[in-house]
Structure formats: C-alpha cells, structure tokens
Amino acid sequence: MNFLRSFRNDLMGLRKYYNFSQWIMRLVLFTYILIVYGERLKYLDVNSEYFILAVIYTIFGFLVIIGGFSRTSELTRLSSIIMLITVVAHTAASFFIFRNFDEAFAARLLFIGILLYFATVSKRSDYYWRSKYERRDLDMEEMVQNPKEKEMDQ
Helix, strand or coil, rough: HHHHHHHHHHHHCCCHHHHHHHHHHHHHHHHHHHHHHHHHHHHCCCCHHHHHHHHHHHHHHHHHHHHHHCCCHHHCCCCCHHHHHHHHHHHHHHHHHHHHCHHHHHHHHHHHHHHHHHHHHHHHHHHHHHHHEEEECCCHHHHHHHHHHHHHHH
C-alpha cells in the first residue's frame, strides 16, 4: 500500500501541468484541422460541401484557441459544440455512404472526443480552476459575467 500511496503523491505534482496540457490540446486540435482540411481551403469552391466543412472547422477551431484567453469558457464551449454537431453529422453521413471503419473514421472519433472534452469542461466546474480561484464566498465566473450584481449584493 505504501507503493500506491507514494505513486499517488508523485502524480499529484502533475496537476500543475493541467493548464499546459489544455493549451497543447487546443493547438493540436487546430493543427489537425489545418493538416486535414487546409488543402480544401486553397480552392475557393463555395459549392463544395468539403470546402464549407473546412471553413467551419477552421473558424471554430480558431475560436477554441481564442476562447482559451477569455476569463469564461463560453466561447470555447460554444465553438466546440458547433464543431461537434458538424463533425458528428459529417462522420455519420460518410459512414452511411462508405460503410467502413478506416483511419479517417478513427481520426474523426478522436476529433469528437476532444471536442466533447472542450464542450463539457467549463472554468466553473474545472478542478484546476476551482482549486486555484474558488473561494467559499466568491464565485469567480459569475463575478466576471455579472460584476454589477455581485457588487450590489455585498
């Protein structure tokens, strides 16, 4: 049991890299979008559904990165939900057309998993955010969203 306890204590130090890992995941997500869909952006074909998908993924992937700089997580969550709906529809349509499980299908499933993470995590419920900023008498995200109401209550 001492081994497990010491291993757990060693892993507690990884918590400080949580914010870094979120940024790496944001950048890898955007890099994936640029690698997979960047070629389609070169050819300005508005009638192509792949061009429209590439534009949607690129714009909202960039907004996921921009949302990391904001105090609240609403921009990240909204853009990842829109991308999530788009990629689920795209994956379902391509599966019904081709009916196979290939590496593109697996890559889209991983894409869906990352988008689900960003859609469900918020700075209010995030463990790192709470441990760093939460006080019993102060709700940081509500104070940022409604600063006038919090000042009136006090």
